[in-house]
Amino acid sequence: MSEKGEREIVRGLRDVAAAETSISYVDPKGSLYYLGYNIDDLVGNIIYAEVAYLLIHKKLPNQRELDTFNAELISEMKLPEAVIESIRATPKRCHPMDVLRTEVSRLGEYDLDANDRSKEADLKRATRIIAQVPTIVATLHRSRMDEPTPSPREDFSFAKNFLYMFKGTPPSNEETDVLHRLLILHADHGFNASTFAARVTASTNSDMYSAVTSAIGTLRGPLHGGASEKVMDMLDDIGQEEHVEEYVQGLLDNRKKVMGFGHRVYLAEDPRTKHLRGMVEKLCHRKRTMDLYRKCIKIEGIVHERKGIYPNLDFYAAVTMDALGVPKEFFTPFFTTSRVSGWVAHTMEQYEDAVLLRPSSKYVGTFGSTFVPIDKR
Numbered sequence: 070m071s072e073k074g075e076r077e078i079v080r081g082l083r084d085v086a087a088a089e090t091s092i093s094y095v096d097p098k099g100s101l102y103y104l105g106y107n108i109d110d111l112v113g114n115i116i117y118a119e120v121a122y123l124l125i126h127k128k129l130p131n132q133r134e135l136d137t138f139n140a141e142l143i144s145e146m147k148l149p150e151a152v153i154e155s156i157r158a159t160p161k162r163c164h165p166m167d168v169l170r171t172e173v174s175r176l177g178e179y180d181l182d183a184n185d186r187s188k189e190a191d192l193k194r195a196t197r198i199i200a201q202v203p204t205i206v207a208t209l210h211r212s213r214m215d216e217p218t219p220s221p222r223e224d225f226s227f228a229k230n231f232l233y234m235f236k237g238t239p240p241s242n243e244e245t246d247v248l249h250r251l252l253i254l255h256a257d258h259g260f261n262a263s264t265f266a267a268r269v270t271a272s273t274n275s276d277m278y279s280a281v282t283s284a285i286g287t288l289r290g291p292l293h294g295g296a297s298e299k300v301m302d303m304l305d306d307i308g309q310e311e312h313v314e315e316y317v318q319g320l321l322d323n324r325k326k327v328m329g330f331g332h333r334v335y336l337a338e339d340p341r342t343k344h345l346r347g348m349v350e351k352l353c354h355r356k357r358t359m360d361l362y363r364k365c366i367k368i369e370g371i372v373h374e375r376k377g378i379y380p381n382l383d384f385y386a387a388v389t390m391d392a393l394g395v396p397k398e399f400f401t402p403f404f405t406t407s408r409v410s411g412w413v414a415h416t417m418e419q420y421e422d423a424v425l426l427r428p429s430s431k432y433v434g435t436f437g438s439t440f441v442p443i444d445k446r
């Protein structure tokens with residue numbers, strides 16, 4: 070409240086700390102930590118399932134725990150038959166995020182332990198949701214290609230199985246390595262908008278499926294996880310590399326946002342960008358990736374020079390996913406398959422905090438409106 074007793078608005082909740090968390094820390098100076106581990110020490114040294122385990126169990130697994138977790142994830146990847154049928158029945162005009170949002174919500178109908186809200190049940194539920202989201206994404210993609218979805222293989226890691234089921238053929242070692250890194254980098258990010266949405270839902274003591282459904286709807290927007298698809302739209306629109314300058318200057322002259330740039334928290338470069346840029350550089354033996362990379366480097370230079378801002382996670386993630394053969398409308402679903410591990414971790418943390426997240430607002434409407442019955446209006 071101000072001295073006059075008026076509520077003060079923090080527009081966009083910028084810099085407002087809404088709750089405590091020990092899951093991840095976004096350092097504005099340009100670092101990201103999961104449970105205290107700098108992501109620079111994790112990327113390339115561990116696989117995605119270890120990060121998912123870290124987020125929900127709040128400790129890194131030993132080999133035995135990882136093997137058990139990986140096996141549990143693979144066995145939980147199976148979807149209820151009704152969900153598979155529903156995915157297959159969705160019209161092709163629907164964006165994959167529409168389908169994902171609906172089907173994750175539907176999964177809640179098939180949770181036989183739905184009434185068990187113990188910590189143990191929530192942990193099992195979290196593991197199951199982490200496992201089933203990629204299967205929904207893969208099943209949707211395969212069904213849109215009129216192809217069957219292969220069953221997961223026990224000799225593959227969870228992440229490798231996802232790509233295998235998505236593409237229909239076993240991925241190469243290079244592709245698998247890229248996917249692990251990509252998923253690790255997307256897994257959690259403090260109180261980003263979708264995580265906050267999940268936590269608001271969880272704060273009402275609602276169930277985990279509802280929290281994840283809220284988060285999916287929030288991630289989808291182009292200012293958040295939907296940005297990577299828009300980055301690829303921009304790269305497609307630009308066409309040849311020589312058109313970059315004119316296109317980007319045109320956007321900036323018209324005060325339009327360049328997708329994949331800027332960040333609410335980071336004052337320096339997003340710490341995930343260097344990993345993604347490096348991955349793209351390694352994938353430049355593919356001609357298409359090389360062409361996209363050259364455009365990206367030019368865009369980065371122009372935007373930084375004119376606005377002083379840096380690319381965020383979504384900029385090079387778009388080119389990385391393209392190199393993996395992922396169609397652009399599936400970029401945000403790929404993001405979801407990883408960020409879901411952060412959402413369920415935050416949902417459980419919010420249950421422990423047990424406080425309703427309910428901000429206030431500043432009323433700017435009128436008072437004293439005179440009521441008129443409908444037949445007199």
Ligand SMILES: CC(C)(COP(=O)(O)OP(=O)(O)OC[C@H]1O[C@@H](n2cnc3c(N)ncnc32)[C@H](O)[C@@H]1OP(=O)(O)O)[C@@H](O)C(=O)NCCC(=O)NCCS
Nearest residue numbers: 291292293296325326327328329330331332333376381383
């Ligand atoms: C991420 C984002 C929503 C953060 O927004 P924010 O913290 O509210 O920052 P603002 O929108 O207030 O931007 C601050 C300034 O930087 C500029 N800016 C921020 N992002 C920009 C972008 N992508 N392109 C061009 N200018 C940008 C704004 O125009 C503004 O400039 P001004 O002060 O001259 O008006 C914003 O940077 C954005 O829309 N980026 C594009 C979408 C995207 O990539 N999202 C993924 C985020 S991980």
